[in-house]
Amino acid sequence: MPIFFLSADLNHEDGEAHYTALFEELKKMRGHRVMNHAFLVHVRTESPKQLLEHLRPFHGENDRLFALRVHPAHSFYQHAYPRTNEWLDQHFKVDRALAERADVDA
Numbered sequence: 001m002p003i004f005f006l007s008a009d010l011n012h013e014d015g016e017a018h019y020t021a022l023f024e025e026l027k028k029m030r031g032h033r034v035m036n037h038a039f040l041v042h043v044r045t046e047s048p049k050q051l052l053e054h055l056r057p058f059h060g061e062n063d064r065l066f067a068l069r070v071h072p073a074h075s076f077y078q079h080a081y082p083r084t085n086e087w088l089d090q091h092f093k094v095d096r097a098l099a100e101r102a103d104v105d106a
Helices: 015-028 048-058 084-105
Strands: 003-009 032-035 038-042 064-070
Touching (some): 032 084, 038 084, 048 064
Antiparallel strands (some): 032 038
16 A cells, blocks of 8 residues: 655635544544644555545645655655654555565465
8 A cells, every 4th residue: 555645735714623524534544644734644545646536525626735655765754743753664564564465475
C-alpha cells in the first residue's frame, strides 16, 4: 500500500470547524498530521488522483488539495508534528514486509 503526502489550503470562512468530516476521514484512513494542513496517509489507492477523488466530498470548491506518493528513501522532515518518524517507520515497515512476502509468493 502506498503512502501519500497530502497538503491542503482549506479556505472556508468558518475555518477548521468546517472540515470536521475531512479530518475524520483522514483519521479513518490512519492518516498522520505532519503540519497544520499536511498529512501522511497509507492507503490502498494506487494514485494521487484516486486519493483526491476519494476526498472530494469532504472539501469545498475553493479549497486546494495536493497529493504526492512518498518513497521511503526520499522522505525527510524538519520540525514536523511529534511522532512523524515513528509513523513513517511503522508504515514503511509494513510496505517492506508486504514486498518481501510478494517476492516469496512469486
